[in-house]
Amino acid sequence: MSNYNWLITHHNAKIKERRLFAKKIMENNPSKIIDIGCGFGLWLELLDKNSNNNTQLIGIDNDKKTLEKATDRAKKWKSQSSFLHINIENQIDEIPKADLILMMNMYGYIKNIKSFTAKLLEKILPNGRLVIKQYDGTVFKFGPMNYYDRQKIENSLMIYKHDYTHYNIDRIWETLNELNPKLIDKRFEIFQRNGPFNRPFQKYFNNEIEWMKGKVSTECKEILSEWIKTVPNSKRYFFETELILTIQP
Numbered sequence: 001m002s003n004y005n006w007l008i009t010h011h012n013a014k015i016k017e018r019r020l021f022a023k024k025i026m027e028n029n030p031s032k033i034i035d036i037g038c039g040f041g042l043w044l045e046l047l048d049k050n051s052n053n054n055t056q057l058i059g060i061d062n063d064k065k066t067l068e069k070a071t072d073r074a075k076k077w078k079s080q081s082s083f084l085h086i087n088i089e090n091q092i093d094e095i096p097k098a099d100l101i102l103m104m105n106m107y108g109y110i111k112n113i114k115s116f117t118a119k120l121l122e123k124i125l126p127n128g129r130l131v132i133k134q135y136d137g138t139v140f141k142f143g144p145m146n147y148y149d150r151q152k153i154e155n156s157l158m159i160y161k162h163d164y165t166h167y168n169i170d171r172i173w174e175t176l177n178e179l180n181p182k183l184i185d186k187r188f189e190i191f192q193r194n195g196p197f198n199r200p201f202q203k204y205f206n207n208e209i210e211w212m213k214g215k216v217s218t219e220c221k222e223i224l225s226e227w228i229k230t231v232p233n234s235k236r237y238f239f240e241t242e243l244i245l246t247i248q249p
Ligand SMILES: C[S@@+](CC[C@H](N)C(=O)[O-])C[C@H]1O[C@@H](n2cnc3c(N)ncnc32)[C@H](O)[C@@H]1O
Pocket: 002, 007, 036, 037, 038, 039, 040, 042, 043, 060, 061, 062, 063, 066, 086, 087, 088, 089, 103, 104, 105, 106, 109
């Protein structure tokens, strides 16, 4: 099962921005919505708050236990909801058609993104949309930090063998250059917090540092531990950039 506490902590740290994003993507009242890699249904829950009684929400994930938890959360939603246990890369033909399909930080799990995206575009109903939101490991910054220390950490993280792709923006961009679908929104969005970090954000930030420590060299681990000890919360900054795409095939 995906790590429930980690995903909830991440969600709560960014809740203000996520609520706004959910509101925006529901502006043209899509009636059938699929969230690919829905996890515990956290995004679907935000969409439900902006939906009407005729909205149909479908969550897809390849983890049964995660979907059980999502099904439980969905009992409180006003929209109709259902969950499909599908491995999106091997069973893409089983993904239904919809007015709105979401790919929220999911490209890291897809190996052949060109054929996957081409097939996904066929799942969009007339006038429907595919919304992609994707982070990238290269644009995840916190500081202030000595430039050489930062570079050491980034290099160390880059050579770690992740079990998914941590660097996705360029591969998505290249895929879109090749497929050339009709894009109605293509931009980078910055998520930012200045110190002092509030408690929900601090919890997420600590998780990220611990995650990083597990993936970098001993020297970098020490740099991170020293940084946490010496840079006070009130003096810190954090920002990351996500690629946001809205496609109307
Ligand atoms: C990072 S988590 C949640 C991402 C979620 N969309 C969000 O933005 O909060 C990724 C989710 O994708 C699911 N997943 C990973 N690979 C998958 C695959 N091949 N098919 C379906 N679901 C997959 C995992 O089980 C997990 O719940």
